[in-house]
Amino acid sequence: DQQVKQNSPSLSVQEGRISILNCDYTNSMFDYFLWYKKYPAEGPTFLISISSIKDKNEDGRFTVFLNKSAKHLSLHIVPSQPGDSAVYFCAASFNYGGSQGNLIFGKGTKLSVKP
């Protein structure tokens, strides 16, 4: 029973264009959402997060949108760069900040940004 779903295992985008990574969740009790980026042979690194009281959070080229009614969030990367090529994981938590564990991860989406 997958509570956090990333239905696209891969995404290919041209450099300079927008990358949109999608994530759906089933549990309306989640109150915090995070995106992690993972390069091969490295652990996931935190990218951006959003609490359930917001619908948008922006950090440079990265913006996360949250649609609570649809239980959907998305990560937008504009403009995409070849260095953004990595696997992106969506995660959800029941407690603000996810600091105490209970991070529920999606399966990840592999983003390839072509020069």
Next chain:
Amino acid sequence: GAVVSQHPSWVICKSGTSVKIECRSLDFQATTMFWYRQFPKQSLMLMATSNEGSKATYEQGVEKDKFLINHASLTLSTLTVTSAHPEDSSFYICSAFSPPYNEQFFGPGTRLTVL
């Protein structure tokens, strides 16, 4: 940023043997460390949460007698897979949390292959 290391990065062992994986926070003290497991094409799944000096809390379905976790210091946690079997072959990844940072920092992971 905070750095978490894991050792070994990969290990191959025979069925029935035990394997120890170390997780270290290199430049900060981690009050809590988490252990995750990721099977191919699956999401990261939390196995257990450990706080320094106390017993680990295991997630449902994770055998505490099979996956021994020790968190003896604020910079080191170990996961021992006892009597490993081929179905234990997986990618094991730890993360460390420290209140000042309010986020989890992930190690690079350990690839375990049980023959």
